[in-house]
Amino acid sequence: MSSASAILEARELDVVLGSARVLHGVDLSVTAGETVAVLGSNGSGKSTLVKTLIGLHPATSGGVRLYGADPAGPSRAVPWQKVGYAPQRTGATTGVPATALEVVASGLLHRRRLRPGRDARARCLAALAQVGLADRAHESVQVFSGGQQQRVLIARALVREPDLLILDEPLSGMDRASMDALAATVAALQRRGATVVVVLHELGPLAGLITRTVVLHGGRIVHDAPPSSRGTDPGVVDAHPHPEPPAAVPTAPDLQRQW
Amino acid sequence: MSLLDPVTTMLASPLMQRGLIAALLIGLAAPVMGTYLVQRRMALLGDGIGHMALTGVAMGWLAGAAAGPASPDALAVPGAIVAAVAGAVLIELVRTRGKTSGDVALALLFYGGIAGGVLLIGVAGGTSANLTGYLFGSISTVTAADVWLTAGLSAVVLGVGIGLRHALFALCHDEESARAAGLPVHALNLLVAVVAALTVSVSMRVVGVLLVSAVMVVPVATAQLLTRSFAGTMGVAMGLGALVCVAGLSITWFHALSPGATIVVLAIGVYALVAVAAPVLSALPARRGGPPGDVRGGRVPVRSEA
Numbered sequence: 001m002s003s004a005s006a007i008l009e010a011r012e013l014d015v016v017l018g019s020a021r022v023l024h025g026v027d028l029s030v031t032a033g034e035t036v037a038v039l040g041s042n043g044s045g046k047s048t049l050v051k052t053l054i055g056l057h058p059a060t061s062g063g064v065r066l067y068g069a070d071p072a073g074p075s076r077a078v079p080w081q082k083v084g085y086a087p088q089r090t091g092a093t094t095g096v097p098a099t100a101l102e103v104v105a106s107g108l109l110h111r112r113r114l115r116p117g118r119d120a121r122a123r124c125l126a127a128l129a130q131v132g133l134a135d136r137a138h139e140s141v142q143v144f145s146g147g148q149q150q151r152v153l154i155a156r157a158l159v160r161e162p163d164l165l166i167l168d169e170p171l172s173g174m175d176r177a178s179m180d181a182l183a184a185t186v187a188a189l190q191r192r193g194a195t196v197v198v199v200l201h202e203l204g205p206l207a208g209l210i211t212r213t214v215v216l217h218g219g220r221i222v223h224d225a226p227p228s229s230r231g232t233d234p235g236v237v238d239a240h241p242h243p244e245p246p247a248a249v250p251t252a253p254d255l256q257r258q259w
Numbered sequence: 260m261s262l263l264d265p266v267t268t269m270l271a272s273p274l275m276q277r278g279l280i281a282a283l284l285i286g287l288a289a290p291v292m293g294t295y296l297v298q299r300r301m302a303l304l305g306d307g308i309g310h311m312a313l314t315g316v317a318m319g320w321l322a323g324a325a326a327g328p329a330s331p332d333a334l335a336v337p338g339a340i341v342a343a344v345a346g347a348v349l350i351e352l353v354r355t356r357g358k359t360s361g362d363v364a365l366a367l368l369f370y371g372g373i374a375g376g377v378l379l380i381g382v383a384g385g386t387s388a389n390l391t392g393y394l395f396g397s398i399s400t401v402t403a404a405d406v407w408l409t410a411g412l413s414a415v416v417l418g419v420g421i422g423l424r425h426a427l428f429a430l431c432h433d434e435e436s437a438r439a440a441g442l443p444v445h446a447l448n449l450l451v452a453v454v455a456a457l458t459v460s461v462s463m464r465v466v467g468v469l470l471v472s473a474v475m476v477v478p479v480a481t482a483q484l485l486t487r488s489f490a491g492t493m494g495v496a497m498g499l500g501a502l503v504c505v506a507g508l509s510i511t512w513f514h515a516l517s518p519g520a521t522i523v524v525l526a527i528g529v530y531a532l533v534a535v536a537a538p539v540l541s542a543l544p545a546r547r548g549g550p551p552g553d554v555r556g557g558r559v560p561v562r563s564e565a
Contacts, residue, residue, distance in 0.1 A: 054439050080441020087436055096298040096479065098432060098489040106429035110441040114426040140487035156436070166439075
């Protein structure tokens, strides 16, 4: 089912979580070098889609391929070292304290590498510098704000120097300067040919970098095209355009709001 | 008579020598796994495993009694290890694949473990009094063979807990992201469960199954108040664990007290002391002009964003 150069693929993907059908017949193929924004309202299935694409949720039916392999299958089949994933911050601040450096260093691990390695410290500090937190590397993330914790999770994904970066609502809780820094980071990843899939409510400062928008509604893809194909400037997208699962592409007034 | 004479006399006792070596090893090893359990909010897992270990003690008694009347106690610890490992794996399977919530699974092990232990010890011809030493710990039950077993199991616990600390931290801090990073999460989860079971088994002789979880968790809770890193918490917890285990056991040489209870009360006392003192210590650097939040306690909220 893999198409040439597709590194992420879903075919007729259905996902049922508990008693709820979250995704309905989703078809999606992401090729190397794309920067894809997955948009939709709360509960539309955005996070479930990206989690299923990297094997964190099992597909109920249909198929998923990550670098040509089943991400929910034997983990050795997928080149996980190429994949960076930053989940949406959970907000958990209990448990044993951990410094930002420790959290980011955990991003260096993968199946064949259970220790961070000799150059870990320099790489982690560089990743934290990318999100503007290098000076707070030795502080417990428990005392960080929500936006700062989100930036640490992004640094943990960036430290892998991924070919595929998946960000789940990375802008939540971020101030404007952090958003701009993230946009610069995504632009740098684009320049070296990396693929980026980012779950968003609004394109915000990433608007100019997005090469393709995928809009989910009620667990179905209702729009999948480059931003320019809508005939709009890619500003901010409010992606709950339809009360019912629609066939039409959302219109500009539905989607756009000045950021 | 020197003030040190009572201590010298204590250290000259082979019984205390064995007990103190075991206490030192347990004090170092138990908080290592306790750090991971606290990190993943499973602080009571040690208790659940401990209760299962009691059934294992009784199973060992049953097997020992069947083998011969000379030493029905001989297979108690091996039985506890088998039952604790089986219980830990069961909890892990229920947690990851079952439809029963983690706390219900733990409750089933609590009740089933105690009931199974009392029932089986009766079948083996003993009474629940035979379980008392395992419930609350007894230094008199520590033999030379136990010390060697304790040393071996502690080496495994410390080897895994410290040697794989990076991977285990990644797992316990954010299991979902560890899976997305390609870490062998299922294997690591089972490893944590099995090594936690070994920790319970090794600690059982000194502190008892009812209090073993305290030695795993309370030093970690105390260390959290003093540090701001995971590695620091684990290191301080190991030091505190060793300190309270050795000191608590030493107190029982001079006073007829239960070693397990003494160790745990001492550990909780240290926690209370640190809990009172930590905010004061945390405030000191700020008064000296240190940056806000840059304090040992790491508990001062620093929010430059919403």
